[in-house]
Every structure is written in C-alpha cells, then in structure tokens.
Amino acid sequence: MSHTVLQIIVMTLVTYAVRVIPLTLFRKHIKNRWIRSFLYYVPYVSLAVMTFPAMIYATNSLYSGILAFVVGLALTWNNASLPKTAVACCLVVLISEFFLI
Amino acid sequence: MSEQGIREEVEQAEQQTFRNGQKDAVPVGLGYFAVSFALGIAMRNVGLTAFQGFIISLLNNASAGEFAGITMIAANASLIETALMVLAANARYFLMSTAFSQKFDEKTPMIHRCIIGFVLTDELFALGIRTKGSLKPEYYYGMMSVAMPGWAFGTMFGVIFGSLLPARIVSALSVALFAMFLAVIIPTARTNRVILITVMLGFVFSFLSTIVPVIRDLSEGVRMIGLTILIAAGAAFLAPVKGETE
Numbered sequence: 001m002s003h004t005v006l007q008i009i010v011m012t013l014v015t016y017a018v019r020v021i022p023l024t025l026f027r028k029h030i031k032n033r034w035i036r037s038f039l040y041y042v043p044y045v046s047l048a049v050m051t052f053p054a055m056i057y058a059t060n061s062l063y064s065g066i067l068a069f070v071v072g073l074a075l076t077w078n079n080a081s082l083p084k085t086a087v088a089c090c091l092v093v094l095i096s097e098f099f100l101i
Numbered sequence: 102m103s104e105q106g107i108r109e110e111v112e113q114a115e116q117q118t119f120r121n122g123q124k125d126a127v128p129v130g131l132g133y134f135a136v137s138f139a140l141g142i143a144m145r146n147v148g149l150t151a152f153q154g155f156i157i158s159l160l161n162n163a164s165a166g167e168f169a170g171i172t173m174i175a176a177n178a179s180l181i182e183t184a185l186m187v188l189a190a191n192a193r194y195f196l197m198s199t200a201f202s203q204k205f206d207e208k209t210p211m212i213h214r215c216i217i218g219f220v221l222t223d224e225l226f227a228l229g230i231r232t233k234g235s236l237k238p239e240y241y242y243g244m245m246s247v248a249m250p251g252w253a254f255g256t257m258f259g260v261i262f263g264s265l266l267p268a269r270i271v272s273a274l275s276v277a278l279f280a281m282f283l284a285v286i287i288p289t290a291r292t293n294r295v296i297l298i299t300v301m302l303g304f305v306f307s308f309l310s311t312i313v314p315v316i317r318d319l320s321e322g323v324r325m326i327g328l329t330i331l332i333a334a335g336a337a338f339l340a341p342v343k344g345e346t347e
Contacts, residue, residue: 004174007183008153011170012160014187015194020218022198027214029207037337042200043230044289044296045336046193046329047282048303050223053311055279060272068276069283076287082228086128089280094273 064096115239122243128281129224129244130251135274136164137252138266141259143168147175151260158256162220162249165321166191193326197226206235213238220245224278227285295340302332 030036055072056065068089075085137158144154149171161167169190173183198221205214217238225244229236290297310316310324319327 003177004149004153006180007170007174007178008157008160010180010183011157011166011187014184015161015163015166015191016219018188018191019194019198019221020215022195023202023205023214023218023221024211026199026202027205027207027211029203033341034337036203037341038333039200039203040342041296041299041333041336042196042329043226044286045299045303045332046197046325047223047227047286048300049307049325049328049332051279051282051286052304053308055276058275058279060268064272065276068280072276072280072283073287076283077291079288079291080284082125082281082284083128085284086132086277086280089276090273093276094269097269097272 059093059097061097061100063100064093067096068092115237118237118239119243119246122240122245123247124243125228126225126244126247128277129228130247132224132274132277132281133248133251134255134258135266135271136278137255138259139271139275140164140167140171141256141261142263143259144171144256145260145263147171149174149260151257154260155253155257159249159253162222162252163191163194189320189323192323193329194221196326196329197221197223201226201229201236204230204236209235209238213241217241220249222248224248224281227282231285295336299332299336303328306332 030039052069055069056062059065059068071092072085072089075088080088140158141151141154144157149157157167157170161170166187169186170183173186178186198218201221202214217236225241225248228244229241232240286296286300290300306328307324310319310328316324
C-alpha cells in the first residue's frame, strides 16, 4: 500500500475517533448543572467564533464580506429563514463585487 | 387502531422527518459543493487523483481536517505527523460531539450515534442542535443524504475541473455556510440575553485573537477551542441554566 493511501486511512481514523468517542461515551444525560450549562452554551459560542471574522475574510473583497456579514445579521435578527439568509448573503457578495472589483 | 396501522403511521412520520432533513440541508449541500470544489483544486495541486479526492471527502467530511491532511500528504509527512495535524485541525469536534451527545434521547440505539458521528460537521451540528426536543436520527440521515454527495462530488469535480468555476461565483458561495451559522445563532440570541452576550463576546474575542501577538500565531483550531471553552465556561459559571435545557 502506498504511503499516500496509509495517510488517507490515518486521516479518516483520527477524524472519526474525535467525533464518535464523546458521542458514544456520554449516553446518559449529564445531571451536573454547571456542565449542562456549559454544554448548552458551547454550540452558540463555537459557531459565533467560527463565523467572525472568518466570514468577512472569505470573499475576494473585504468589503463584500463585511456587507454580507451585516446583511446576514440584519436578516437573521428579523428571523429570516436559513435558506433565504444563505441566498441573500451570496447575492450581496456577487452583486457588490461587480462594483468593488 | 390496529398494530399495522400504528406501524404505518410511525413509518410515515419517519419518512416525513427524513424529508424535512433533506429540505433543510439543501443550502448545506450547495455550500459544501462550492467549498469542497476549492478543496479539490488544492488536492489537484498536490497531485491527488479525482478518485482519491472523492474518497477522502466521502470518508472525512471535514474541511480544515482534510486540508491539514493533504498538506501532510504534500509534505510526504510520517503517519504520526499526519495524525497529529489532523487531530489539531479537528479537535473542536471533540467539544461539539460532547455537546451533541446530550441532544440524543438516552434510549437511541448506539448504531445511530456511530453513524451520525461519522458526519458530525459544523453545519449539520448547527442544524441538528436547532431542532426541537431530542434529535431524530431520521432527520440527520435526511441531511446526510443531501450534504454528503455535495461534499464528495464537489471535491471530485474540483480535482477534475480545477479553476473552471468563475472566481466571482466561488467568492459569492464562500459566505453561504457562514450565513447559515448566523441563521442558527442570531434568532436564539435575540430572545436569550445570555446567549446574545456570549455570541457578541465570541465575535469580539475571535477577532482579537487574530490580531493579538502570540495568540494569533496559534493554529485556528487551538484558538477556537480555547475561546469556546473560556466563554462557555464563564457563561455557565455566571448564568447557569435552570431546569431541562433543549
């Protein structure tokens, strides 16, 4: 087996282990209030940390990225649906970059 | 109602849940296609074949993790080095998986946890955590059936067609997944003050962590985990949630 194939196998095993071990280990609902609270906040915090500033750097122009971020915030604050928000942000980048780049 | 009637009704409900998952994951599938297309271009550049790219994406379902992996393949690194890099890039899933374990009904059979763990991505995690009550495995499988082909075929086409997709389109599509994250966190942040504060702190600290010396030199994975633990722990300490949390 080539080294590349072995590397691909290692990648796959490591990735799967990281994801499946906690999921299968913690089968009972955790009773400790602090840990429960911590795990309750984790999704929101981790998604927030991942979104900003990465979103504004994701596009070809910093300004189109900032614009998409602001539009996304405004739309979701007003409870726009998920697909609508995704499409709107993409269109904002597409259209604004015709003027910016 | 007869036993068969009940069974049919349950099956119908499960099919409906599956279809709901598919519907909700359409933007994810499209976003994945665009992102993995770019990943495919990177794979092409390090000399991987379209088939290898397809297999890597089908088995890994992780953008940063795969990128770390192909960097190590390009460097012809040892297996230990490859494992450590991929571990660093994917370490945040350890935290997510722990949080997600609590979203399951205690009686959910193990096999569901094993399959879902295989495709616990940022985006499907976000959609899964958003559903009311315990996670329905059928819903997750519906999402997987749309998201996984988008990811695997996107990578394959990326390797084959290289940079054929216009740069403008790639640029526009690159915000799709982030827009989705906003759609998950902001509506809840609006109605829950503590979450609003943690989200804003997340934005600010995450931005600061990219400019503050020393910290900015840490890998993105390490910064993300550190910030998530810090802010979520602080919030849990200052504002513990009451009763059952969804």
